[in-house]
């Protein structure tokens with residue numbers, strides 16, 4: 307009996323494999339492109355050429371060799387700009403998501419496990435924080451702090467730590483009620499070490515899932531901020547600013563908008579899929 | 594020396610933040626080598642007594658009056674750190690629910706062995722050896738494979754055996770067993786109960802055995818405390834309680850246990866009227882005082 311219930315989810319995991327490997331493939335590709343951008347990008351992403359403006363992508367008529375995904379209205383190479391854009395997208399997403407994760411998870415763990423006064427203060431703060439509309443909040447923050455990489459990262463952390471705090475608090479509460487926590491306490495463990503060595507490993511799969519999801523969200527937020535011209539300085543190519551620029555030319559140069567949009571979409575989707583996949587991989591109970 | 598109890602609870606009152614008393618003037622003793630059963634309906638406060646002894650009361654619940662003596666140590670007078678150290682050396686717990694009593698992300702081996710190393714200061718080899726010995730004793734085959742397993746890879750009965758082995762491993766003076774068989778099915782319950790009784794007799798460990806089943810009380814204990822709404826209603830030798838219950842609630846509990854009630858009579862649960870009546874009486878007493 308026990309054996310059949312054990313094997314059932316395992317075989318289902320095999321069916322999910324593609325849903326894990328495809329997103330992973332995309333993210334790895336993106337990371338490689340970002341790291342090796344100067345060598346991989348076929349052109350200088352900033353070089354303008356007014357004779358080559360609005361070239362269509364390679365599969366259409368009237369292209370120039372070497373401009374695979376066409377050029378924008380200033381004659382800059384779309385593919386090269388996208389590759390450099392991946393750099394910024396990934397830097398923002400990894401840094402912001404990691405900081406958000408650490409900040410929010412620590413608060414969630416403390417609130418869920420220590421309860422009492424800690425929980426009251428942290429939960430109130432989360433409630434108040436969440437009553438601000440997030441995007442407006444981000445735009446306001448960047449407007450106040452000024453544009454730049456660190457403002458964008460700070461904005462993401464400040465908007466989204468509540469997601470971690472809330473979810474991890476709830477999971478910690480569930481774990482803290484389990485008898486194994488009592489057993490650890492009777493076994494002489496201090497409260498803080500019980501939290502770190504007994505409870506944390508049990509909420510870690512959720513933390514990892516949230517972290518990868520957050521990476522996708524950070525990419526979107528960065529794109530939104532670029533879109534409204536509040537992100538990194540407008541010279542650096544970002545997917546959001548490319549989409550914003552492409553918007554004006556959508557009827558006669560749709561590729562300027564479409565390719566960065568697809569990259570954005572695939573990236574966000576991949577991160578959220580990876581989150582689910584990682585959760586299953588890291589959880590011995592689900593495996 | 595011989596008559597000094599392993600556990601001596603004196604007029605213990607435990608209070609929920611806000612003032613509600615979950616235990617009131619509870620006194621009970623467990624002598625060395627003795628099994629003391631603790632019975633009562635759900636919510637009577639049975640687990641609360643065990644938790645107060647082991648020092649794992651939730652943060653909003655505190656012992657407010659009375660004393661707990663564990664092997665001559667006055668637990669309530671100690672600082673949290675010394676209390677924890679003292680208790681962890683002397684007492685262990687067999688918990689109610691084997692599903693949640695083992696950490697799901699840690700392997701069985703370290704969960705048994707680590708406390709032996711960290712608290713009792715044993716060498717790793719000695720601790721491993723002891724873990725194997727006890728797993729053998731609780732009739733687990735493939736001890737090496739089990740030590741390498743995660744909890745979800747074992748059945749409920751196996752997990753409870755692991756927990757029993759783990760509780761007995763450091764040769765504690767006192768074991769608190771909090772309804773260790775309720776989560777298991779009937780045939781497994783019997784095996785587990787027999788195992789606890791055998792190990793208890795072999796080692797002479799004092800046991801505080803929480804249950805709500807008078808049948809289990811009769812099988813395992815020498816003395817019994819009947820708890821109702823956080824108070825001790827009756828405290829007597831198990832034999833005497835079955836022969837001549839002093840309290841109507843005890844009588845009703847016995848009647849509610851099929852194999853110990855008169856076989857000609859039909860099985861009757863504790864009458865709700867009696868419970869309501871007792872609660873009313875207690876409320877009146879409280880209002881008077």
Ligand SMILES: Nc1ncnc2c1ncn2[C@@H]1O[C@H](COP(=O)(O)OP(=O)(O)OP(=O)(O)O)[C@@H](O)[C@H]1O
Pocket residue numbers: 609615633634635636637638639640641642651653805
């Ligand atoms: N964390 C808590 N906060 C507030 N009240 C609690 C808490 N835990 C238990 N109680 C209350 O304390 C009383 C005694 O609970 P306890 O768990 O000791 O009951 P029990 O006799 O072990 O019952 P059961 O047979 O259901 O395990 C109950 O009335 C319960 O509502």
Ligand SMILES: [Mg+2]
Pocket residue numbers: 639640641771
């Ligand atoms: Mg209980």
